[in-house]
Amino acid sequence: MSTVAPLDLAALDTLLSDDEKAVRASVRQLCTERIDPFVAEWFEQGTIPGIRDLAKELGSLGVLGMHLEGYGCAGMTATEYGVACLELEATDSGIRSLVSVQGSLAMFAIWKWGSEEHKQQWLPAMAEGTAIGCFGLTEPDHGSDPGSMRTTARRHGEDWILDGQKMWITNAPVADVAVVWAQTDEGVRGFVVPTDSPGFSAPEIKHKMSLRASITGEIVLDSVRLPDSAAFPDVRGLKGPLACLNEARYGIVWGAMGAARSSLQAALSYAVERTQFDKPIAAFQLTQQKLADMSLEYTKGLLLAIHLGRLKDAGTLRPEQVSLGKLNNVREALEICRTARTILAANGISLEYPVIRHMNNLESVLTYEGTVEMHTLVVGQALTGIPAFR
Structure with missing residues (x-):
């Protein structure tokens, strides 16, 4: 009989396909070479130096939005995505959060609920890692009860005006685009917000003792004016x-x-x-x-x-x-x-x-x-x- 693997006593590797093992090996190699030697220092410093370069490397590997179809996304299976998440978090939860917020929150929201214009504008660049996204739902006073959010979006002519604040938003200080959820007269709606919009700011949150190798911030919306096309066209509510x-x-x-x-x-x-x-x-x-x-x-x-x-x-x-x-x-x-x-x-x-x-x-x-x-x-x-x- 072959010798048992100490970290796989139940031989769960036999449940994974060759493709899933190949994804695991590719992600582990990138983490070993590019992240593992530095991540403890990043944690101690409370930042990720060169996060945009790292995002591009993750994009080149195909892990950003890897379980989505089309628009430059890899179209891999859910299990392959899971295996990638395991390897990323074996390196650090902050690195997995970077990938997860990009792919499963910001990109998925645009892929699932966005207009064709939203998808064409943002998803290819986000899959490449040349654009970074964030997801604005949690607020300073509303976490588990998002239905009580105070961020609002009101119509003003042909435009929307957004006001409010989001908290604990991964990637916010470095994001190019934010998916923001707000109360409207029509119920909760989502908006695709370029972060260079006037009135948008994302101050970084410091003094964390957890997820330090992750860039976290607030989102502050001070009369941010967006065209009607910025809203997700169909979805309403939570x-x-x-x-x-x-x-x-x-x-x-x-x-x-x-x-x-x-x-x-x-x-x-x-x-x-x-x-x-x-x-x-x-x-x-x-x-x-x-x-x-x-x-x-x-x-x-x-x-x-x-x-x-x-x-x-x-x-x-x-x-x-x-x-x-x-x-x-x-x-x-x-x-x-x-x-x-x-x-x-x-x-x-x-x-x-x-x-x-x-x-x-x-x-x-x-x-x-x-x-x-x-x-x-x-x-x-x-x-x-x-x-x-x-």
């Missing part, structure tokens, strides 16, 4: 933004397992090399129990991600199933990182190892694009048929 969030949450189901794998790998290597009481700490029963539990939860989370990927490729994936995956995989990935930190002990808080970086990042991933509480209630409603959100 169906528009929630469909986009579901796309991004699916990527998180996979991405969280990347952070978990990286931390598990670091803990396993450290436990074998670190000697105490004249033997490696991997030889102690308590350490082995930690490693076994981490491996078990990683295996279950990855298996769930693969299964949901197959459902999405079959066109049968439901939003509550995405909530199930996001709730489980982020929660368990965070626990894996915390346990890995205990194995590394004091070294576990050093940026010389990836563990504390992943651990801090996942504290944000745990609550963005749906908090633990909201996804718990989504699952609870699916189980009981009774909504308990209010």
